[in-house]
Amino acid sequence: MISRIDHVSIAVRDQKKAEHFFRDILGAVDGAGASDPATRFFWQIFSLGDLSRLEIISPTDAGSFLDGFLKDKEGGVHHITLQTTDLVKAMARLEKHGIPFFGHNEYPGGIWKEIFIHPRHAFGVLVQIAEFEADDWLSTKVKFPPAIRWQVDRTENGATLTFAHPGGGKVSLNLNREESQKLAKSLQEASD
CATH class of the missing domain: 3.10.180.10 (2,3-Dihydroxybiphenyl 1,2-Dioxygenase, domain 1)
Known part of the structure; x- marks a missing residue:
């Protein structure tokens, strides 16, 4: 509800x-x-x-x-x-x-x-x-444009993965290189 x-x-x-x-x-x-x-x-x-x-x-x-x-x-x-x-x-x-x-x-x-x-x-x-x-x-400063649901930005130690939150706005997750590689592998395996 x-x-x-x-x-x-x-x-x-x-x-x-x-x-x-x-x-x-x-x-x-x-x-x-x-x-x-x-x-x-x-x-x-x-x-x-x-x-x-x-x-x-x-x-x-x-x-x-x-x-x-x-x-x-x-x-x-x-x-x-x-x-x-x-x-x-x-x-x-x-x-x-x-x-x-x-x-x-x-x-x-x-x-x-x-x-x-x-x-x-x-x-x-x-x-x-x-x-x-x-x-x-919400302000455009805190949300993605329509039809965009995620964004990946390279960082010095890995990547920042930012998602559109179902409750509005964005939520970010900082991943080191190892975590980024594991995520990429998991996504690949899930789509096979």
Whole structure:
């Protein structure tokens, strides 16, 4: 039902200050971001390292759904997002187990489908379950172009093998010469 944890969402009052902290100080890479006029908030995805992601969300106007959450604080963890390959099946499983959910949304073109589980039904954590393609939301700096699934780069001691990760982004493996030769042999044997 759940493929992986996609990101942790942090709600903040000051988007620019949070972006400076995560991007300029901690080295996060900007991904997709947009404003939602209907719910009066802005969101920005950031990648850290090879696979970790944060979403920074902030109100854009009075009446945002974040107003209550940020009433007495500058920021905090708002929710976690879990990725699923089939939201309909995830909803059926929750219903089967008597777990209520809300906020079912399907965005145009099927690019993002989501539901939420209230913290009172998830041990104090707001859980978002979403169906989407992770690479659609990442910077080109942290993912391969379409149709490229791996890359091999020669290093002084062997090679770096970089793969497209199914959860979006890339993951790298440094191999010494002996490991590189064993991998090449294993691949050859597997394809015979």
